[in-house]
Amino acid sequence: MPATTTFRVSKHRRHVSTARQLTAKALAEWGIAGELADSLVLLASELVTNAVRHCRVSYALVEVTLTLQEQDLRLEVSDPDRDRLPQLRDSAPDAEGGHGLALVDALAETWGYRQGPYTKCVWATFTLAENAVVPSAL
Template sequence: MAARARDIGAVRSEAAAHCARWGAPQVADTVALCVSELLTNVVVHVGEGVPATVGITWCGHDRVRLGVTDPDPRPLPALPAAAPDAESGRGLALIDVLALRWGVAEGAYAKTVWCEFATS
């Protein structure tokens, strides 16, 4: 997909629908929130309209994995310390709290920011 702010709502809905179809409705809202955070990071830090791939994988009976890939191997995401009055900068901190774990898979020409969620 082309990473565009106007399309993030539709991707959120589709991510939640996947979780519900897999019998994991308890994580649907969390996965939807995190996919919007990761896609917003692509739009803000890499650019509006760049190609991005969203993958949601059922990992056995106890986890759902979300990954968002963009074509820029840099900048690598990090957990910043947002100022109390900052209007942005808390997306990865939110993912850090909501996910079992998260990380970045680096490639020569792309990166994937991924996170996993418990379904039980």
């Protein structure tokens, strides 16, 4: 049975750091550390930042879900602006924005998005190293 952690933060840039902290805490509880944990925290931060910046729904909540099943780890970030879909852009290296999905594309094994009736979800997947210790309670 997979282990899942879900939390919500208000759609405000000051809550991006909360999303980073909660992601790091969940990963630490699962015994996931090092480069993979750093990448996941970074991507959670980027995807939550994208939701905060681009979601046009006032007073929205951004939902973050982490799911660990055997050696597979999935990060999902959802917001209630189902029609504003993510687009991978080719931003200049010195541009202030536009790098979030490029980081997701570079660091995740796979990524994509899906539209629900009232939300959109951007997801990224990772595979733990075969010798990684996955807690037996999962």
